[in-house]
Amino acid sequence: MRPEIDETAPAEAKAGGSRVVRLTIPAKAEYITLGRLALSGLAAVRPINDEELADLKLALTEACSNSIRHAYPDGTDGHVQIAYELDGTRLAVEVVDDGEGFDPELDDDGEGELSEGGLGIAIIRAIADEFELDSREGERGSRLRFVKVLDR
Numbered sequence: 001m002r003p004e005i006d007e008t009a010p011a012e013a014k015a016g017g018s019r020v021v022r023l024t025i026p027a028k029a030e031y032i033t034l035g036r037l038a039l040s041g042l043a044a045v046r047p048i049n050d051e052e053l054a055d056l057k058l059a060l061t062e063a064c065s066n067s068i069r070h071a072y073p074d075g076t077d078g079h080v081q082i083a084y085e086l087d088g089t090r091l092a093v094e095v096v097d098d099g100e101g102f103d104p105e106l107d108d109d110g111e112g113e114l115s116e117g118g119l120g121i122a123i124i125r126a127i128a129d130e131f132e133l134d135s136r137e138g139e140r141g142s143r144l145r146f147v148k149v150l151d152r
Contacts, residue, residue, distance in 0.1 A: 018087035019045065025064075027071065027078040027097065032064045035082050039093075046086055049151055056091065056148055059127045062120035063095040063144045071099020071141060089150050092130075098141040 023038050025031035036057045043053055064080055072078045078099055085092040125131050128146035135142050 021084045023082045027068045055127045059124045067097040071097040092147045094145040096143045
């Protein structure tokens, strides 16, 4: 599978001034770098200070690593979709996989951590201003979305 980039956005998003970039990567750790590079590219569209960019790269790395590790635990071929939505002072990042999925109610240990996931979810929650994690209803896989309000 080759990485794909889709810079299209829904009409309502374009009308509101936001930009959406979508990237689909193979579910292999070595492709996470492409997601990080896309974040760096967004800094050319809307300046992001170095500290925020480093935090965003860390959060993205953790989100993608979790998808690769937990959605495809036996090395099964799959893909991870990353969407970046830049809207003024807000950057939303969504990471979606089509792997095994999970039940957030059962997998959450009450401390905001996936019990087998280590510190990744806690790191993302600490960096993000908004955080969502769920299985995709009626479909395989999971969806993690975080939003960071950027400094002006």
